[in-house]
Amino acid sequence: MEQLRFGFGGEERPAPKRPGPPNRMNDLSxxxxxxxxxxxxxxxxxxxxxxxxxxxxxxxxxxxxxxxxxxxxxxxxxxxxxxxxxxxxxxxxxxxxxxxxxxxxxxxxxxxxxxxxxxxxxxxxxxxxxxxxxxxxxxxxxxxxxxxxxxxxxxxxxxxxxxxxxxxxxxxxxxxxxxxxxxxxxxxxxxxxxxxxxxxxxxxxxxxADDDGRPADPLTPRGVRLARAGRPIPAWTTPKPPPRRPNEILHPAKYPETLVAEFLDLFTEPGDRVFDPMVGTGRTVVAAIRTGRHGYGVELTPHYTGIARERVARERAQPSPSGAHPVGLIVQGDATRLDGIPELAGLQFDYVVTSPPYWSMLTNPGSENQRARRQRNLPLVYSDDARDLGNIEDYDTFLALLQSVYEQVAAKLVDGGHLTVVVKNVKRDHILYPLAWDLVRRLCGADGKYDYVGTTLWCQDDVGMKPFAVGIHWVSNIVHTYCLHFRKR
Ligand SMILES: C[S@@+](CC[C@H](N)C(=O)[O-])C[C@H]1O[C@@H](n2cnc3c(N)ncnc32)[C@H](O)[C@@H]1O
CATH class of the missing domain: 3.40.50 (Rossmann fold)
Known part of the structure; x- marks a missing residue:
């Protein structure tokens, strides 16, 4: 991980040389x-x-x-x-x-x-x-x-x-x-x-020095809460995932099973039921089965539903050290209408861990993900389905729909059960849209269904930096992701 390292060291240094157009912002190489x-x-x-x-x-x-x-x-x-x-x-x-x-x-x-x-x-x-x-x-x-x-x-x-x-x-x-x-x-x-x-x-x-036109509506802090059995929530984690299989690379945004496994250990016991309403390639369910929990997932896109089912079947075919045979169910359906999914009727879950589309970040032609995936001829969006949350252009409409998904999830969580949402703040048109923070505010307001219990930052040390706007202005590579933890009220 990087340390801060280019101080002056007490001496005047000549401006270092750098290739390309003139650097208008600083003297750095x-x-x-x-x-x-x-x-x-x-x-x-x-x-x-x-x-x-x-x-x-x-x-x-x-x-x-x-x-x-x-x-x-x-x-x-x-x-x-x-x-x-x-x-x-x-x-x-x-x-x-x-x-x-x-x-x-x-x-x-x-x-x-x-x-x-x-x-x-x-x-x-x-x-x-x-x-x-x-x-x-x-x-x-x-x-x-x-x-x-x-x-x-x-x-x-x-x-x-x-x-x-x-x-x-x-x-x-x-x-x-x-x-x-x-x-x-x-x-x-x-x-x-x-x-x-x-x-x-x-x-x-x-x-x-410029107004960004978004309303100022600060969050109100609440008391400290801890995970299961009083275990403290780690402030950050740097999981080292194994390389991805070829059919998983097709999916534009995945989290590693090792990350899910950390949270399963923090919030659940073996034998518990774990759910992901937007399961993508099925990583939540695979991690659940691997750690002796029952896994359930919903995914909108038929293609990713197929990949998830394949992966879950492969995982369930592995010999289980504990002798347990956990459930691994993947359903094709719409997370905004969980009540309409018959396979989930009557089920209650002990823990939900999930990652939604990060607003319409994938459809943003300037995004780092778009550029890299276009170069490799990989799919740029999840789907062209109008129900796909990643296709909603308006930020506030997207947030409201996401809030409704997690409110429906709350009805399926046991009392006191935890929800972890893995999400990034999103940059668009030179403004930071604090998706993670806005989501916490919406879910934990006075009438909210959840209490906020903490955040673990997933810090990615293993991704290369992209040279955004070098020499012109400040655009970071966002390589930390928010894992927001909530408890059902
Ligand atoms: C960030 S990805 C989840 C990736 C997953 N955690 C993994 O590791 O593979 C978000 C997923 O939500 C799905 N999705 C979008 N809108 C949905 C909806 N209305 N109902 C169910 N799934 C949806 C997308 O197809 C996409 O696979």
């Missing part, structure tokens, strides 16, 4: 640019984080001869003198209150300053539900408006927000901060820092 594009990293030090971000989001000197100017607030233990001239860095290490942050921004505005990058560490200020509420109600608007005014056109700022506790510490605090910032700034990307040894993560939220 192609290799260092690509290193930054990964959407998660192992935390090394705040100094490295700050240096890396300054290097990425600014040039030392802009083409008009002006040195770049950065404002750094709240990173207690960084040494700004290690960032060499001609860059100008206004650093305020000590900032112990939201008022302090507001005052520093106001002073900069009054001094008529404009910045090329602003980076604020809120990890010590937003630590729990109370401090989050104080920030959201009293400061978020003022801070994001000031950031917008202080940033030079098209430049970026970053907010660093901690997610205290492993996994399910209520709705993770950064989600609310990101959503609340959108009224005055454009949410461009999230990068997750993994703090090894502590099982903790934090978020770097990157925003650009």
């Amino acid at each position: 192609y290799k260092d640019w690509m290193k930054f594009q990964k959407s998660f990293f192992r935390h090394h030090s705040s100094q490295a984080l700050v240096e890396e971000c300054i290097c990425f989001f600014t040039k030392a000197v802009w083409p008009d001869g002006e040195p770049s100017r950065c404002l750094i607030i709240g990173f207690a233990d960084i040494d700004p003198s290690r960032i060499p001239a001609p860059r100008l860095v206004d650093a305020h290490n000590r900032c112990d209150s939201f008022d302090g942050v507001g005052r520093l921004l106001l002073e900069a505005e009054q001094a008529g300053l404009t910045y090329d990058f602003i980076f604020i560490d809120l990890r010590r200020l937003i630590v729990d539900e109370e401090s989050l509420t104080t920030y959201l109600t009293g400061y978020a608007d003022v801070v994001s408006r000031a950031l917008r005014r202080l940033l030079a056109p098209r430049r970026y700022c970053g907010l660093v927000v901690g997610a205290p506790g492993p996994g399910g510490a209520g709705f993770p605090l950064p989600w609310s901060v990101a959503v609340a910032s959108r009224r005055h700034l454009r949410l461009r990307d999230e990068k997750v820092g993994l703090v090894e040894g502590e099982g903790r993560i934090y978020y770097c939220l990157f925003l650009q």
